Amino acid sequence: MDDDNPIRQDLTGVKQLKRVSSNRQKFEKASKVKNTLKTNKGFGIHGEDEVHQNLSLNETTIEEDEFEKQKDRTYLYVAAIDIGTTFSGYAYSSHKDFMKDPLKVFSHLWSAANYISQKTSTFILYDPEDKFYSFGSDAETRYIELLDQEDAEKWKAFYNFKMKLYEKNVTLENAELLLEDDQGRKKPALTVFADCIRSLKDSLFNNLEEQGINISTDKVRFILTVPAIWNDKSRGFMINAAKEAGIQKEHLLLSLEPEAAAVLCKEHHVDEYYKFGSEDLINFDFCSEFVVADLGGGTIDITTNKILPFGSLKEIKSARGGDYGGTMVDREFFDFLKDCIGSDYDDFIREHLSEFHDLRHDLEIKKRQTGEATHFFVSLTIAPAFEQKIDRSKMKEHNDRIKISHGKLQIPVEFFQSFFSKPIQGILTCLEEAVADEIKSILLVGGFANSKLIYQAVKEKFPSKHVYCPPDADLSVLKGAVIYGHNPDLVASRISRDWLGVIPDENFSPVNLKNSKNDFYLLTQKGHPITMDEKFYHRFIVDKKCDKDTISLNIVSSAADCLPTSTTEDLKRVKSFDLPLPSPKVAALRIIDLIVKLKGTQFDFKARVKSRSPWL
Structure with missing residues (x-):
């Protein structure tokens, strides 16, 4: 057909209008799906009315939750940063471009010795005074040059260090995790990660400035990508590193790497539908279930997702993976x-x-x-x-x-x-656990997914599934994270990775005894779906004999296969509260209220003490 045909032009225009209209409706539709998922199937109490239970109480205040306000805020730009084991980079797009075409995402081009790449080496170099010198392929090239000089041993080089947050047990107690350079000298991990993030952030703003775009950091929402198999402490570590790098928490969201890739590939499907009218080009129909395998340099990260009616994503199985990367x-x-x-x-x-x-x-x-x-x-x-x-x-x-x-x-x-052989076997074993009969498609993303051996092995193992490795597989996470940053409601729910609970002692006991078993009070169940931003309310009664000025409430986690107890070996402290406690002489009834909420990729906890005076 002739490209100058006015009928063809009109049809193209109609499709473009439909696409723009669809993008403008995504925020409302994704939010509707999230709200419909907020059912009373979880643990604890699910409503403010039930929490108050008609008691007249004095109470300490809980800080106002700003997360929802920041999440719904419209930023001029969204920028995603990915610190990978082997390669790192960033991508970005403006809100204006996103509303017209979500796939219009830009990434920086890095120059190395003999090639141009959209990612740079995860390699950081410090000078003899232990000050940051450079990051990326330039740092690696400079270090190799220095190695032929006499004072080379005075310089410090770090690479392949992201795995340390997976290998090490990052907890509240060992926040000062140390990394070793290639000569065995140590440096705080927080400093190294923060310098990497800062370098990429500075490159972003230099890139924008070269385009004539002068913008302050508070006009940019930053997305930091993290593996889905990391625990909350490792994720919290990255938030602290971003803060050290000059990114304020209120302008930062974390994105799970395979989830971000799923967002991008789903968007590719929508784009192809509007362009060509096909509903099954890459086999991601609405309500279909699929597996995403993010095959990175250090770890592989596998999630199972379902596309809900309005296009948002629901995680339906716990993330799995291991150190089977490149x-x-x-x-x-x-x-x-x-x-x-x-x-x-x-x-x-x-x-x-x-x-x-x-x-x-x-x-x-x-x-x-x-x-x-x-x-x-x-x-x-x-x-x-x-x-x-x-x-x-x-x-x-x-x-x-x-x-x-x-x-x-x-x-x-x-x-x-x-x-x-070993990484392929590890990948296939993890995929076997994730791929069920109802799964239609398997997405392979990440730098290691570019290996033809990996693709061939997965195709042979799952011949009845549609195995898809998108173009620029190593950029899928970054670009998807940018899209997610423009509309966080695209992710409707996630699976709780661990058991979360409280171990009551002689000073307090739970109101809801159904959640308490074997001296472990359950907050969230391992493998249970949790809707984004859904609040769970839990209440504990302080013993009348307790005359302490403060009372400690410790939230713990466990990855055990069955419901843990106070003696379970892998219990880890997640959050601690030391709450001011009124004297029993002035308070006839003292109650601890605990609110649990899934905020982004992490659980958030808030606690307060309520009391009733004896003369009320």
Whole structure:
């Protein structure tokens, strides 16, 4: 058909108007869905009327909840920041562009040694005075240059450190988590993460300024992406790091990485529908259920979601995952190299850090290419020091076809692919737990999803499912997080990852005994769906004999398979309150009210003491 046909132009115009109208209605429709999900199926008391129970009480005040106001506020820009294990970046869009086309999201182009990329290396460098020097590929390049100089040991370089928030048990007690650089020297993790976030934030504002856009930080909503399998303490750590980087909490939201990718891919589906009229281009119909696997550098993160009637997302299974990301391939390769070099491997690497980083960089490129070509060998460039150090006999024990020639370590493809075996098996095991019969589609996103080996393995494992790896899979999380930031109501509910509860003592006891079992008072049930912003009210009666000035209320969590008790080994303190308590001489009845609310990706807790005077 002729493109100048006025009828075709009219139809195109109608579709565009429908698209703009649809975007303007998203806020209202998503909110309606969220409100319909607020049913009385949870624990505790679900209404203010029930909380007051017609008691005439004096009470301490609870701070006004500003979260809802900030969440519903319209910002001129939304910017998402992703600190990845291997690569990091940011993306952004204006509110004006979002209302016209949600997919109009911009990301910064980073220049490295020989290429341009939409993400940069997660590599941070500190100078000899221990001051921040630079972040990203420039920092990595500069550090490699410095390694050939005499004062190189005075500089500190950190990379692959995001995994520490998954490996370490981040709690209230060990907030001063320390990271080690590649020479074993330590620095507070909060400082390192904050400097990374600050560097990306500053790059964003420099980018906008170059476009003639001068805007203050309070006009930008920042979205910080985090893995779904992280606990609340690790997420809280990132909020503190953002605050240290100059991003105020009231302008910040966290976004779960696979959830953000789901938002983007759903939006792609809507976009394709309006352009081509197809309802099943990537198999994400409304009310359908699908799995998102965010395959990153350090961890994999898998969620199961359902698209609700107005397009918002509901999490229907707890997130699962593990340390099966792309760096596991690195570990397998360097374990092989360590065996070929011998017991002094660690000392050798410290003496040849420059050559080690070159090899690590080349390995990252070859990882992504494996599975694409039909070459018989994967060729890695190695420095003369490595060539001389490698024990050929040890090398041949692994595979007799491995050879070193003209500065190249040539590894047979089938042996190189064996480095992928453990992460692939881990990914497939996690997917088996998430993929049920009703699941239509599996989304593969994240940098590791670019591996053809991963895609092929998932396709073979789940032949009846639609396996989809979107264009720019490593940017899916960032772009989806921007869309989510413009309309947080796109996520309607999430699954509680852990049991949350209170352990009453001799000083207070719960009003609702149904929630109390084996000396554990249940606040939220593991695996139970929680609607966003839904409040749960819980009440405890203070014992008449308690004459303390303050009373402690400790909220604990557990990842146990069954309902925990006060002696469950993995109990962790989530939140503590020391509440002023009136004397029993002036208060005939003293009650603790606790409010639990899912705010974004974390639970929020507020507590107060109510009292009734004896003469009332």
